[in-house]
Amino acid sequence: MRLLRIINSPYPFIYNLQSVLIPGGVTFLLIAIIAPFGFAQMSLTARMVYAVVFGGLISVSILIVVEGLKRFRPDWVDEDRWTVGRELILVLIVLGVISFLIFILLQFTGITEVSGLALLFYAVLTTVGISVFPIIILVLYEKYTLEKRKAEHASKLSAALVQHSSTSSSHTEFIDFYGENGKLELKLKPTEIYLLKTDGNYVEVFYEEGGYVKKHLIRNRLKVLAKQLPTDGFFQAHKSYVVNGHAILKIDGNARNYELTLRRVDVKVPVSRARAAALPGFLNSMETNT
DSSP: OOHHHHHHSSSOOOOSSHHHHHHHHHHHHHHIIIIIITTGGGGGGHHHHHHHHHHHHHHHHHHHHHHHHHOHHHHHHHTTGHHHHHHHHHHHHHHHHHHHHHHHHHHHTTOOOOOOHHHHHHHHHHHHHHHHHHHHHEEEEEEEEEEHHHHHHHHHHHHHHHHOOOGOOSOOOOOOEOTTTHHHHHEEEEGOOOOEEEEEEEEEEEEEEEEEEEEEEESOOHHHHHHHSSSTEEEEEHHHHHEEGGGEEEEEEEEEEEEETTTEEEEEEOOOOOHTTTHHHHHHOOOHHH
């Protein structure tokens, strides 16, 4: 059960130039120094040439795998839903591609006397055997380190929250929320609005009325309704969430992003990686305008 929680726990989707170049560099060093697959029988010059070729092809294969997934399975590589389990699956996919590529190259060059399925098995076993356990340890270590770092930062942000109720806002004018059909759905003051949340083709508006927090569905796009809100009091935390900054009670952090807890609303609001950097500035501006 604990293992399942770890596998499903948040993890940042990290894909940059280093993600492509480092595995290629490691491959170069493995061939040049450890010299598996019969490379030890070659001269140093020939081994270096093969190390450069193999390292380059490994980097290219990683680029193709990740870009292919982003193009054909963008839902699966969604940064805001990335987990430890998905990271490990991606690692295994990349290792599989690398193993097959090494098999093709070895079969074509004839460096080793082994061939056919035996060579394929040998390539997979050696590649995975060298890589998989260090990678798993690295992923879990990065998860722990990033989670600790993000939790500490979230704690500081929580401590810096402006502890006042939403009634402290200077905005008193009413905001009209219309549906796609042009019908007026809600007429609210900014201080009465807690959260806007996308729900399919609708937006859920969480608001206060008569001392209670209520929820109303409006058929419209979040982008359209959010334009009605004052920019100095509301924060676009995620493509699916806009939150009243005065309603934020607590900020938590995990390895992937932040999560907002609101007063009187039983909804955890995720902060996307794209919006995380803007959160401290937003909180500071709220404090300045109070």
